[in-house]
Amino acid sequence: xxxxxxxxxxxxxxxxxxxxxxxxxxxxxxxxxxxxxxxxxxxxxxxxxxxxxxxxxxxxxxxxxxxxxxxxxxxxxxxxxxxxxxxxxxxxxxxxxxxxxxxxxxxxxxxxxxxxxxxxxxxxxxxxxxxxxxxxxxxxxxxxxxxxxxxxxxxxxxxxxxxxxxxxxxxxxxxxxxxxxxxxxxxxxxxxxxxxxxxxxxxxxxxxxxxxxxxxxxxxxxxxxxxxxxxxxxxxxxxxxxxxxxxxxxxxxxxxxxxxxxxxxxxxxxxxxxxxxxxxxxxxxxxxxxxxxxxxxxxxxxxxxxxxxxxxxxxxxxxxxxxxxxxxxxxxxxxxxxxxxxxxxxxxxxxxxxxxxxxxxxxxxxxxxxxxxxxxxxxxxxxxxxxxxxxxxxxxxxxxxxxxxxxxxxxxxxxxxxxxxxxxxxxxxxxxxxxxxxxxxxxxxxxxxxxxxxxxxxxxxxxxxxxxxxxxxxxxxxxxxxxxxxxxxxxxxxxx
Numbered sequence: 001x002x003x004x005x006x007x008x009x010x011x012x013x014x015x016x017x018x019x020x021x022x023x024x025x026x027x028x029x030x031x032x033x034x035x036x037x038x039x040x041x042x043x044x045x046x047x048x049x050x051x052x053x054x055x056x057x058x059x060x061x062x063x064x065x066x067x068x069x070x071x072x073x074x075x076x077x078x079x080x081x082x083x084x085x086x087x088x089x090x091x092x093x094x095x096x097x098x099x100x101x102x103x104x105x106x107x108x109x110x111x112x113x114x115x116x117x118x119x120x121x122x123x124x125x126x127x128x129x130x131x132x133x134x135x136x137x138x139x140x141x142x143x144x145x146x147x148x149x150x151x152x153x154x155x156x157x158x159x160x161x162x163x164x165x166x167x168x169x170x171x172x173x174x175x176x177x178x179x180x181x182x183x184x185x186x187x188x189x190x191x192x193x194x195x196x197x198x199x200x201x202x203x204x205x206x207x208x209x210x211x212x213x214x215x216x217x218x219x220x221x222x223x224x225x226x227x228x229x230x231x232x233x234x235x236x237x238x239x240x241x242x243x244x245x246x247x248x249x250x251x252x253x254x255x256x257x258x259x260x261x262x263x264x265x266x267x268x269x270x271x272x273x274x275x276x277x278x279x280x281x282x283x284x285x286x287x288x289x290x291x292x293x294x295x296x297x298x299x300x301x302x303x304x305x306x307x308x309x310x311x312x313x314x315x316x317x318x319x320x321x322x323x324x325x326x327x328x329x330x331x332x333x334x335x336x337x338x339x340x341x342x343x344x345x346x347x348x349x350x351x352x353x354x355x356x357x358x359x360x361x362x363x364x365x366x367x368x369x370x371x372x373x374x375x376x377x378x379x380x381x382x383x384x385x386x387x388x389x390x391x392x393x394x395x396x397x398x399x400x401x402x403x404x405x406x407x408x409x410x411x412x413x414x415x416x417x418x419x420x421x422x423x424x425x426x427x428x429x430x431x432x433x434x435x436x437x438x439x440x441x442x443x444x445x446x447x448x449x450x451x452x453x454x455x456x457x458x459x460x461x462x463x464x465x466x467x468x469x470x471x472x473x474x475x476x477x478x479x480x481x482x483x484x485x486x487x488x489x490x491x492x493x494x495x496x
Contacts, residue, residue: 001108005031007348008122008147009154010114010287012102013040014334015325016154018341019348020107023150026349030107031145033114033124038098041156042334044090049179050199051379052086057206058381062444065418079184079207086179093180110145116288120147120320123288149352150320152344153300153308154337155287157280157326162191170253173275175200184208185272189261191248192277193219195378198231200275202380205238212241212269214248214261220378224391224440226405226424227384231442234381282327292316299329304366305359306344319351330370340367362458372437375454377447382423385450388438388457391428400431404487408443411482413475418444425479427453429487435460441479449477463487 007023009016012034020030037044057077063069091097102109112124126141159174161167173181178200184207190197193215205211213235219228219242235242247264251274254260261269285297293310294300300308300323307315308323324344325337347365350357358364378384391403408414408423415421423443430437439453456466467484471477 001110002029003144004146004148005029005108006148006352007031007150007152008114008145009033009152010116010122011040011154011156011283011325011327012038012098012109013154013156013325014042015156015337015341016040016152017098017102017107018338019152019154019322019324019345020102021105022342022345023348024106026346026353028149028349028352031110032102032107033110033112033122033145035111035113037093037095038102038109039095043098044093044095045176045179047334048089049086050175050196050203052089053082053179053203053207054199054379054381056082056085057203061206061381062418065420065444067419077207082207083182083184090180110143112141112143113286115286116151116291116321117144118291119318120149120151121145122147122151147320150322150348152322152324152348153284153287153327154324154341155283155327157282157332159276160279160281161276162278164191164248164251166251166253167248167274167276170251170259170274172251173273175277177273178204178275186210187271187273188212189259189269189271189274190214190277191261191274192279193217193221193228193244194277194279195220195376197275197277198235198378198380200277201235201240201242202238205235205240206381210239210241211235212271213243214246214263214269215242215244216247218244220384222390223378223384223386224426226426227378227386227440227442230382230422230424231378231380231384280326280332282329284327292321300327302328302330304343304368304370305347305357306340306367322348330367331374333374333376336367336370336374339369343367369458373454373457375450377450379447382443383445383447384440384442385447385453386438386440387450387454388436389428390438390440391426394428394430394437399437401437402429402431402487403427404429404483406479406482406486408441408446408476408479411476411478412473413478414443416474417476425483427483427487429463433460434462434464436463436466443476445476449479452477452480 006028007030009020009032012032020032112126114122117123122145124143188209190213219232248261250262259271259274282299306322308321324340326332362368375387394401405426409421426440428438436456
């Protein structure tokens with residue numbers, strides 16, 4: 001295996017795999033470095049296992065919303081079978097299938113912990129080297145790689161552990177322990193109110209845990225307000241003890257194994273396990289970035305071609321260091337990281353091959369969508385599907401907006417889809433340009449509506465043209481017609 005490559009990628013999650021693949025397709029040689037499992041957080045501890053934990057219970061509840069089907073649902077979800085299905089999606093935490101793909105793509109895989117040791121240089125330390133203090137063993141286990149064109153950081157993020165007295169000593173779960181759990185705890189306390197907390201509260205309550213969720217402010221506070229309200233109501237229906245505007249003051253795990261959380265209002269919550277889902281931190285603390293003038297433990301800021309910016313706000317000298325995925329804090333979502341990876345891989349190849357760089361807005365080599373067209377699904381029940389700006393975010397951007405809401409349950413397709421369908425749709429319109437800048441849908445199966453909204457926002461399709469995109473009847477997608485009708489009638493009322 002050579003010691004010099006065109007491109008070195010640190011981190012072999014889906015984001016790192018994608019940037020490596022794009023660089024190879026651009027005619028470059030690539031080394032892909034990974035210290036854990038090839039396939040990364042999403043494959044083994046986040047996206048895939050968490051959705052596998054959610055899906056079976058969601059299907060049972062969907063059947064329970066239909067007369068004729070609910071009579072056929074005669075028992076609870078089989079939690080053990082759900083865990084076995086989860087294990088299948090993680091391949092039993094065996095990455096051999098992903099390793100085979102890396103080889104088939106023409107990418108060299110290097111196992112170990114990658115550290116930036118100089119300009120265009122990465123030192124890879126084996127797992128044995130990282131665990132020992134013996135200098136001879138460490139030197140023998142190190143390998144220095146150099147990059148002719150680029151080093152790409154795709155190390156992702158890790159769970160944030162807040163500074164709560166006793167928490168660290170109480171063996172808390174993060175998303176990793178929760179999504180790889182071998183059994184369902186009888187009682188689970190969750191600290192946090194974001195996407196991960198809401199999804200895992202849904203999953204474990206559905207699988208038989210008594211869940212207590214401590215939320216410092218509002219549930220899903222980064223979404224439209226009605227999203228948190230509808231999801232909160234659904235969690236309570238599942239039996240979750242949802243405590244809003246409540247924070248833990250201290251945590252203690254007793255000799256009996258029970259976790260006791262004292263809240264800021266003096267109550268004590270007892271649980272068998274405690275899950276922390278209060279945010280993410282970048283995996284840059286042991287990356288060696290201090291050698292090139294950056295601060296360890298901080299997010300890596302980039303331009304739209306994903307070049308890392310220095311303290312002066314300009315790309316580092318030589319345009320050689322890139323950061324893609326969670327580690328740059330642009331959008332902490334796997335699909336958005338893969339989008340960045342495609343742009344970065346193509347940009348690296350263009351710069352290396354001396355071809356034209358398309359770095360204009362919406363060009364081939366930029367991640368323009370990160371700024372105002374990020375789609376996201378929160379896989380609660382009901383799910384929340386959103387893209388672009390919320391009404392509050394659009395207002396902060398100085399956009400003259402009109403907000404249109406419509407109850408999805410009044411659409412014929414929704415009433416057929418589920419008896420007593422409950423859900424809300426919102427579109428946020430830029431009145432000056434007559435285009436959509438944000439959309440949020442909450443309700444059963446609305447995530448399948450999301451890409452149509454994403455296309456409308458990215459394409460900056462005028463609302464006048466959207467009237468000609470006729471939704472099929474009777475489907476939930478008819479919500480688009482109802483939103484446009486409501487918007488049109490509002491316009492007429494204003495003009496009158």
